[in-house]
């Protein structure tokens with residue numbers, strides 16, 4: 169059972185994530201206002217904001233998923249409070265270092281900091297090593313946390329049980345809960361991509377300190393960057409899915425979900441495909457061996473299909489013609505799964521080589537990944553935050569429909585502007601659009617308006633949830 173300490177640290181994670189989220193959304197709206205020519209930022213400010221926005225968003229929604237998984241894992245195994253705290257402290261330090269490098273040092277190479285951009289110094293000299301070190305600090309905290317969670321799972325479940333392989337036979341003696349299976353599969357991917365990040369950072373530092381005597385291989389660096397970046401951005405969604413498998417049935421008043429042979433198979437397959445799908449980021453790197461490009465396309469299709477198939481099937485079976493206790497928690501899960509699937513379809517369209525010739529590096533890219541993040545994974549975590557804080561301080565919240573409607577309308581309008589821009593071949597990552605693409609600025613202004621609605625909804629969630637989390641933080645063992 170979870171302890172008061174775990175409850176408190178989870179509350180701290182939630183407050184930090186929501187606070188940083190509000191700041192990062194404001195940076196996003198400023199970018200759209202600049203692209204819409206409503207405000208005028210220098211390119212340095214725009215790209216600094218883009219770098220801070222991208223990395224902060226990826227970081228916070230990763231730790232949000234980890235904090236939720238850590239909290240729920242305590243239902244099955246004992247987790248390490250020290251590892252959780254270590255990750256929290258390093259996350260705060262890492263984010264402060266990152267923000268110093270971008271806001272003060274004006275580092276602005278984008279969240280993918282693609283080699284050799286960090287060495288093309290157009291900012292304070294110290295900003296490059298500070299930026300790279302901030303990633304090192306964040307990566308270290310998250311790696312230790314992930315390894316610790318996996319070690320705790322393996323203390324109770326053997327490797328084959330953690331992967332649910334016994335479910336390939338009839339009537340298995342031990343049942344692996346779906347939550348354990350998905351958490352295990354996800355943690356392996358997380359650990360693999362964090363190790364890639366460590367290697368990448370070491371290579372960056374060797375070149376930095378070698379003052380010209382050592383030069384990295386650009387293709388290797390790009391492979392490592394996308395193995396890390398693509399994988400972590402996808403794995404954080406799977407952390408959210410683990411939470412859904414654990415909580416959806418419970419909060420809906422339905423029987424708990426069990427692992428079957430097809431659930432076990434789907435998630436085991438996802439493990440392989442998710443680690444090889446990143447090759448689709450290198451379609452335009454013609455020196456990459458062709459076989460890897462083909463693997464990239466096949467894995468991109470297969471990475472999403474098994475996990476999405478069984479998750480959507482499980483949710484539909486749970487809700488179809490059944491009496492469901494609908495609450496804000498399962499509504500957020502339900503809408504979030506829809507957002508995940510729609511964004512996933514957008515991703516598969518882009519990852520198809522023939523389409524990629526047209527959509528490559530257009531606004532279609534932020535369109536699809538914002539869909540499964542802003543209207544998918546964020547909703548999974550908001551659902552957990554809401555459920556978690558309500559467990560201890562439950563009072564009937566009013567205007568849930570209004571809150572959800574503002575979130576949906578704001579989110580849909582903001583995303584649609586990206587999709588239309590992508591279909592019109594408007595390039596991504598332009599601080600202002602060339603005059604022969606006038607639609608870009610119009611769409612950006614409309615997007616800023618809708619994103620502001622999304623922000624209003626998030627502020628209401630922030631206020632309601634943080635209030636309860638602050639109460640949890642001030643509670644004593646007697647009051648809990």
Ligand code: HEM
Nearest residue numbers: 196197199200222225226278279534541542596597598619
């Ligand atoms: C309403 C909320 C949001 C707004 C207004 C917003 C806005 C933006 C804008 C304008 C860009 C630059 C697009 C371009 O021209 O290429 C961007 C990039 C990005 N956003 Fe968001 N965003 C939001 C939510 C999110 C969320 C929830 C995530 C979660 C992961 C996210 C992650 C990213 C990433 C990774 C980039 C790429 C940065 C880069 O290219 O270096 N955003 N966002």
